[in-house]
Amino acid sequence: MDKSFKRSAIFVTFTIFFFTPVSISVPFIHLHGINDQCSSVEARSFTQLLRNLSSSPGYCLEIGNGEKDSMYMPLMQQASIACEKVKQMKELSQGYNIVAQSQGNMVARGLIEFCDDAPPVLNYVSLGGPHAGISIIPKCPAGASYPLCQLQETEVYSDSAQEISEYMEHSKFLPKLNNERPNERNSTYKERFTSLHNLVLVMFEGDTIVVPRETCWFGFYPDGATAPLLPPQKTKLYIEDWIGLKTLDDAGKVKFVGVPGDHLEMAHDDVVKYVVPYLQNQLSFSS
Secondary structure, X not given: OOHHHHHHHHHHHHHHHHHOEEEEEOOEEEEOOOOOOOOOHHHHHHHHHHHHHHOOOEEEOOOOOOHHHHHHOOHHHHHHHHHHHHHHOHHHOOOEEEEEEOOHHHHHHHHHHHOOOOOOEEEEEEEOOOOOOEOOOOOOOOOOOOHHHHHHHOOOEOOOOOOHHHHHHHOOOHHHHOOOOHHHOOHHHXXXXXXXXXXXXXXXXXXXXXXXXXXXXXXXXXXXXXXXXXXXHHOHHHHOOOOOXXXXXXXXXXXXXXXXXXXXXXXXXXXXXXXXHHHOOEEEEEO
């Protein structure tokens, strides 16, 4: 065989081998809710279920010591810790998906909006997230003096939800997360949120913990009132596009999903239908 032909054949083989596009599954992280931890049976089982159903690598991301810190650590600090952990995980360096439960969605959005120099979040699946806040504190009676109830009032939750001026002055996290303060709006938060490929907002139609349940879709009441309940498209957050929800929705990237059941009681078939498809995307690169 002609030597030049042999060299050409070897070169072609080399080129094909080293420059063939390769696809890998996008990894995901699971962020649990309040009063939970990654080592709990429920959290471990859910993370493993998502791994099995999607065939994608997945990790439950723990903040601090888990259960206790999920209740008492300020959410801004939780988001900051999550940010540093994500940046240190080489498995996530090319991009990742998020599945968050309940209050874990506050950490998830903090990751997306606030985390500098982080790998991109591609798909974000929110399960029962109190995105627009809630109107009553879960399991806390009116006027309760329990430390946890008092702590919650300074973060996402408030038993005087429609005292807007006090909320804007004293709430440390949600107004920043939702870009609500007119003089402090940050275009970077919006830019990062609108970079999502898909945003899946799952509301539990029998939810007795997150009230109103429509907050899981960014729906809430008008300022200063407790009625009527506004759908997300009628809120100022959406109309004025504070974080880019309208931009994502106009692009067909938002899925508003309602499922039967109380808070986080999601049927297996609904997990398969509404969660798993957003954990099966692929990253492509040349080998």
